[in-house]
Amino acid sequence: MIVASRLTKRYGERLAVDSVSFTVRPGRVTGFLGPNGAGKSTTMRMVIGLDRPTSGTVTVDGARYADSPAPLRAVGALLEARALHPGRTARAHLRWMAASNAIPRARVEEVLGLVGLEAVADQRVGRFSLGMGQRLGIAAALLGDPPVVVLDEPVNGLDPEGIRWVRTLARDLAAEGRTVLVSSHLMAEMALTADHLVVIGRGRVLADCSTAEFIAEHAASFVTVRTPQPAQLAELLRRSGADVTCDGDELRVQGADTVTTGELAAGAGVVLHELGLVTSSLEEAFMTLTAGSVEYAAARPAEVTR
Amino acid sequence: MTAPVLTPPRAAAAPSGGAGLSRAVRAEWIKLWSVRSTGWSVAAMVALGAGLTTLVCALVARDLADGQTGEPVGAFITWGLVFAQVTAVVLGALTVTSEYGTGMIRATLAATPRRGTVLAAKALVLTATLFVAGVVTAFLGWLGGNAFLSAEGIGIGLGDDGMVRSLLGSGLYMAGLGLFAMAAGLLLRSTAAVVSVVLALVFLVGNLVMLLPGALGEWLTKLMPGNAGSRIAAPETFNPVLLEPWTGFAVFAAEVAVLLAVAAVVFTRRDA
Numbered sequence: 001m002i003v004a005s006r007l008t009k010r011y012g013e014r015l016a017v018d019s020v021s022f023t024v025r026p027g028r029v030t031g032f033l034g035p036n037g038a039g040k041s042t043t044m045r046m047v048i049g050l051d052r053p054t055s056g057t058v059t060v061d062g063a064r065y066a067d068s069p070a071p072l073r074a075v076g077a078l079l080e081a082r083a084l085h086p087g088r089t090a091r092a093h094l095r096w097m098a099a100s101n102a103i104p105r106a107r108v109e110e111v112l113g114l115v116g117l118e119a120v121a122d123q124r125v126g127r128f129s130l131g132m133g134q135r136l137g138i139a140a141a142l143l144g145d146p147p148v149v150v151l152d153e154p155v156n157g158l159d160p161e162g163i164r165w166v167r168t169l170a171r172d173l174a175a176e177g178r179t180v181l182v183s184s185h186l187m188a189e190m191a192l193t194a195d196h197l198v199v200i201g202r203g204r205v206l207a208d209c210s211t212a213e214f215i216a217e218h219a220a221s222f223v224t225v226r227t228p229q230p231a232q233l234a235e236l237l238r239r240s241g242a243d244v245t246c247d248g249d250e251l252r253v254q255g256a257d258t259v260t261t262g263e264l265a266a267g268a269g270v271v272l273h274e275l276g277l278v279t280s281s282l283e284e285a286f287m288t289l290t291a292g293s294v295e296y297a298a299a300r301p302a303e304v305t306r
Numbered sequence: 307m308t309a310p311v312l313t314p315p316r317a318a319a320a321p322s323g324g325a326g327l328s329r330a331v332r333a334e335w336i337k338l339w340s341v342r343s344t345g346w347s348v349a350a351m352v353a354l355g356a357g358l359t360t361l362v363c364a365l366v367a368r369d370l371a372d373g374q375t376g377e378p379v380g381a382f383i384t385w386g387l388v389f390a391q392v393t394a395v396v397l398g399a400l401t402v403t404s405e406y407g408t409g410m411i412r413a414t415l416a417a418t419p420r421r422g423t424v425l426a427a428k429a430l431v432l433t434a435t436l437f438v439a440g441v442v443t444a445f446l447g448w449l450g451g452n453a454f455l456s457a458e459g460i461g462i463g464l465g466d467d468g469m470v471r472s473l474l475g476s477g478l479y480m481a482g483l484g485l486f487a488m489a490a491g492l493l494l495r496s497t498a499a500v501v502s503v504v505l506a507l508v509f510l511v512g513n514l515v516m517l518l519p520g521a522l523g524e525w526l527t528k529l530m531p532g533n534a535g536s537r538i539a540a541p542e543t544f545n546p547v548l549l550e551p552w553t554g555f556a557v558f559a560a561e562v563a564v565l566l567a568v569a570a571v572v573f574t575r576r577d578a
Contacts (some may be wrong), residue, residue: 020367048416050412050416050578069326071416071417071418072416082409083408083410083413084408084410085337085408087336087341087342088340089340092341096337096340099329099333099336100333100417100418102329140413
């Protein structure tokens with residue numbers, strides 16, 4: 001379990017992370033979602049003690065990362081695929097990491113197999129593609145067989161098969177009871193991978209809820225109707241409990257589906273020229289949410305600082 | 307892609323295999339020897355150091371034997387180290403600057419969050435490597451160079467005054483210089499910057515201060531790191547102003563220690 005409490009990081013004048021509180025629970029994939037520059041990476045760096053918080057704390061299973069006697073066995077992290085020396089082989093990279101945390105050498109071979117890099121284990125990583133580097137980074141994260149796994153933008157540079165593989169891996173790790181935190185700036189990817197979402201924008205938590213809740217709340221859909229009798233239809237719909245906005249001969253209806261709308265119109269003899277359903281994508285919802293992050297943060301303080 | 311085969315999670319097991327420092331030392335040792343630059347640096351040190359000592363002895367042996375040069379024979383027997391020390395600076399710098407240059411430092415600090423432990427492990431591994439390389443270089447140079455000197459009847463035996471001290475001193479000086487460059491690397495974080503600054507300090511500034519007038523010039527000459535530290539690596543010296551071998555090395559060691567301490571403070575406080 002990762003617990004961040006009023007975590008704040010200031011770089012000079014810029015507040016990169018602003019009093020962020022959230023809990024990442026075991027047994028599910030928590031998506032850490034936000035546009036580039038929202039503070040995701042900074043937060044994740046603070047989780048593993050690379051950056052020192054300006055104020056606030058973050059603990060992993062109740063302890064500070066830096067206090068762990070063998071941190072790679074407590075938390076596995078993929079922070080940057082390119083945190084590698086280009087002149088070192090993949091195997092040597094994993095070997096020094098294993099040595100630093102008293103992880104048996106056999107585990108190096110195990111994770112190489114796990115990410116599918118056995119064949120290139122003795123190649124220098126400078127020749128690796130972005131995707132291979134990413135796989136090596138994931139191998140390094142899993143090296144200590146940690147109960148907590150933190151992956152920063154793990155699908156960057158991966159091909160579709162690789163993306164599916166990461167998604168499955170994250171879900172399997174969570175199914176084994178591990179705590180899994182995966183960051184991404186891609187809403188669609190998170191919708192497929194994460195059970196729970198922590199959405200961050202301009203350094204503040206904008207939403208902390210299950211993915212299903214987030215979709216229900218933010219991916220709004222509405223019915224559009226064009227009719228020569230807009231006032232009459234609007235009245236009918238409102239009486240049935242729907243929200244209606246008029247724009248000339250076009251109505252936007254929320255709270256009634258296309259079937260209800262059509263039947264109401266037919267029952268009253270209202271002529272319809274057009275009847276349709278518009279669903280705003282999750283991606284759009286996410287853009288809207290993060291673009292207006294200041295208002296949202298102010299409007300939902302209870303959720304932010306819980 | 308194979309399905310993940312992971313054992314169920316558990317609380318982090320108490321790691322076997324000793325204290326944090328010994329694990330960090332093992333990790334740094336693997337790191338050091340799993341990049342090509344280390345092998346090249348050490349090979350270059352031995353080739354330059356032993357090769358140039360042998361060459362210069364071959365060239366000057368006759369003149370020295372004639373007594374025409376007025377130069378002390380013992381100043382030539384480890385002469386190649388003047389150039390070999392460049393490789394110690396490069397290796398020392400690379401142990402940290404290559405990590406900052408590639409972003410590796412984050413992986414290092416994620417694996418070993420205690421920065422003092424990381425620094426100590428790096429220093430130990432670098433010191434051991436450079437000490438052995440320095441002694442081997444000086445010894446091979448003595449073997450090669452002394453063959454020519456002996457042929458002219460002016461050979462220096464291992465039993466002669468200061469010779470063994472010079473061989474061990476070559477290792478000590480190389481290790482010290484490497485640590486100096488490593489500390490500079492933590493402060494500057496760029497290979498090019500460290501190598502230029504440290505070499506300029508040792509070669510350029512160390513010689514230019516001799517031109518300053520009076521006691522000031524004399525003392526600065528004595529105290530400059532390269533001048534103070536390298537005297538221990540030769541039985542005799544071309545420059546009579548220099549401090550005595552062990553006195554000079556003590557001054558050099560203090561300078562290295564101060565720079566390392568500053569670097570340690572900066573390294574501990576700074577975000578990775």
